[in-house]
Structure formats: structure tokens, C-alpha cells
Amino acid sequence: MARHIIGMFDSGVGGLTVMKRVLAAIPEARVVYFGDTARVPYGNRSKEELIRLGEEIITFLIGQGAEAIVMACNTSSALSLPTLQERFTIPIIGTIDQGAGLAVQLTREGRIGLIATEGTVRSKAYSLAISQALSRGILPENERLRRSWQQGEQPVSLVRAQACPLFVPIVEAGLANSGEARVIAKFYLAPLLEAKVDSVILGCTHYPFLSAVLREILGEDVRLVDPAEAMVQELQKVLLALDSAALKQRESKGEDSGGRRKDWRVRYYVSGNPELFAQVGNTLLDEPITGVHQHDWCEQ
Ligand code: DGL
Numbered sequence: 576m577a578r579h580i581i582g583m584f585d586s587g588v589g590g591l592t593v594m595k596r597v598l599a600a601i602p603e604a605r606v607v608y609f610g611d612t613a614r615v616p617y618g619n620r621s622k623e624e625l626i627r628l629g630e631e632i633i634t635f636l637i638g639q640g641a642e643a644i645v646m647a648c649n650t651s652s653a654l655s656l657p658t659l660q661e662r663f664t665i666p667i668i669g670t671i672d673q674g675a676g677l678a679v680q681l682t683r684e685g686r687i688g689l690i691a692t693e694g695t696v697r698s699k700a701y702s703l704a705i706s707q708a709l710s711r712g713i714l715p716e717n718e719r720l721r722r723s724w725q726q727g728e729q730p731v732s733l734v735r736a737q738a739c740p741l742f743v744p745i746v747e748a749g750l751a752n753s754g755e756a757r758v759i760a761k762f763y764l765a766p767l768l769e770a771k772v773d774s775v776i777l778g779c780t781h782y783p784f785l786s787a788v789l790r791e792i793l794g795e796d797v798r799l800v801d802p803a804e805a806m807v808q809e810l811q812k813v814l815l816a817l818d819s820a821a822l823k824q825r826e827s828k829g830e831d832s833g834g835r836r837k838d839w840r841v842r843y844y845v846s847g848n849p850e851l852f853a854q855v856g857n858t859l860l861d862e863p864i865t866g867v868h869q870h871d872w873c874e875q
Pocket of ligand 1: 585616649692779
């Protein structure tokens with residue numbers, strides 16, 4: 576695969592959980608990451624606001640050379656993805672369809688739970704996407720559930736969705752592994768345990784950073800479903816399609832593969848404080864975060 580530039584964004588450090596998976600699976604990829612830290616959280620913003628912010632950020636990322644966009648934010652994906660996909664010609668991958676499809680495949684009892692921001696929960700995007708995934712032919716790996724779907728039953732559903740508004744500020748403050756995180760997680764997860772979910776969609780990209788705490792409370796039998804796992808596969812398909820389109824164009828122009836471009840792996844931009852982003856990001860990622868640039872919309 577060629578060394579494509581992927582533009583990725585989130586309200587803050589949450590999208591780093593997606594970036595981590597992308598770079599592990601596609602080592603040749605280059606990422607321009609935008610964390611909208613001056614305007615975090617996105618969880619309670621309206622659809623109109625998220626469309627406006629997404630449009631600004633995607634335009635900026637395209638200006639930085641992005642050939643495909645990963646919307647590494649569930650709230651934006653739930654509320655603004657279809658509109659932004661219509662406004663831009665560049666491919667844009669979101670979290671919802673990918674996460675819902677993965678949850679359908681992995682559920683063992685058909686009892687899926689969701690934790691997410693207020694906006695994502697209110698949108699009902701995940702429950703709709705779960706029904707659509709089944710209709711598109713994505714079926715559970717579990718044989719019993721598969722058979723009952725084939726017999727015309729509805730064996731899989733989102734049985735409980737829980738908004739967790741305090742999780743994002745906790746992660747942004749670098750407190751993902753703290754006692755405070757544990758107390759709050761216990762409170763948020765109680766209704767899911769009561770609903771006897773067999774799997775929980777991590778419906779906000781900040782939440783995988785809380786995996787250890789969530790696992791402690793949910794126990795080993797409940798599956799944590801990270802949509803990023805499926806987003807990576809979708810991104811691979813998009814990049815392969817870009818490869819073959821670019822190859823055709825180069826062949827018709829008689830050009831070479833352009834493999835001599837200057838080397839870099841990740842470029843970080845934030846709208847808020849770059850030092851704070853680097854400091855928190857460094858506690859969350861294995862690789863150190865350096866050279867975070869501030870992009871101030873007011874300066875344009
Ligand atoms: N990480 C984002 C999401 O996946 C945004 C969370 C927020 O800023 O409230 O929804």
C-alpha cells in the first residue's frame with residue numbers, strides 16, 4: 576500500500592485510541608491528528624454545531640494533505656457524518672456502522688449494551704445501525720443467534736444505552752486510572768449489569784482508555800466492543816481503492832510512484848493548549864507525543 580495521509584479528528588485525546596489501532600494495523604500510514612481541545616466536550620453539542628465544527632476541521636485536514644478522513648468521534652459520527660459525507664468528495668469513515676456491525680458479530684446472547692455521550696445516546700444511531708447491520712447481512716458468529724435470525728426472529732438488540740458525561744472530562748484530565756474513575760464507572764455501569772448485557776459498545780473514543788476500570792467492574796464475561804477495530808478494516812479498503820485510483824492516474828500520465836516524499840508519521844494539531852494535550856496524550860499512548868501545534872481558528 577502507498578503511504579497515504581489520513582486526517583483524523585476528535586474533540587480531544589479520545590481519537591488517539593483509534594489512531595493507535597490504525598498505526599498498528601497500517602504501519603505505512605501517516606496521520607494528521609486534530610484534537611479540538613478548545614471546544615471539548617462534543618457530547619452535548621447540537622447537530623448543527625457538530626456539522627459546522629466538522630466542516631472546519633475536515634477542510635483544515637484536507638489542506639494538510641489528507642486523502643481520507645477518519646471521524647474518530649462517535650458524537651460527530653452519530654449526528655453529522657451523513658451531512659459531511661455529502662459535502663465532501665474525500666472518503667470519510669465514522670464509528671457507528673463499524674461499531675454496530677462488530678457488536679452484532681461478537682454478541683453471544685444478543686444482549687448488547689452501549690455507553691456513550693448524551694448526544695450519541697439521544698441520537699439512537701447505534702440501535703438503528705444494529706438493525707441495519709443485520710439487514711445488510713452482518714450476522715452473529717454465535718450459531719444459535721444466527722439460526723434464530725434465519726428463522727425470522729430478532730435475536731440481537733441494544734438492550735440498554737447509558738450516557739456517561741463525566742468520562743470525557745476524566746480522561747481529558749489524565750485521570751483514566753484513578754479512584755474517581757472507578758467510583759463514577761460503577762455508577763454508570765450498574766444499569767447495564769442489571770440489564771444482563773453480554774457485550775458493551777465503547778461508544779465514545781475516549782472510553783477505551785478506561786478499559787481496565789470498565790473490565791474490573793463488568794467482569795471477564797462481558798465483551799468490550801471497540802468500534803475502532805472495525806474502522807481499521809474499513810480504512811484499509813478505502814486506502815486500497817485510493818491506491819488503485821492513483822495507480823491508474825499515474826499510468827495514464829506516465830508518472831512514477833512518488834515514493835521519495837519526506838518522511839514523517841504523525842502530525843498533531845489542537846485548538847486548545849498543546850502542552851496539556853501532549854502531557855495527557857503521553858500518559859495514554861506508548862509512543863511519546865511531540866511537536867503538537869496549535870491551530871487557532873480565530874487567526875484565519
Ligand atoms: N470522543 C468523542 C466521542 O467519541 C467526543 C466526546 C466528547 O467530547 O464529549 O463521542
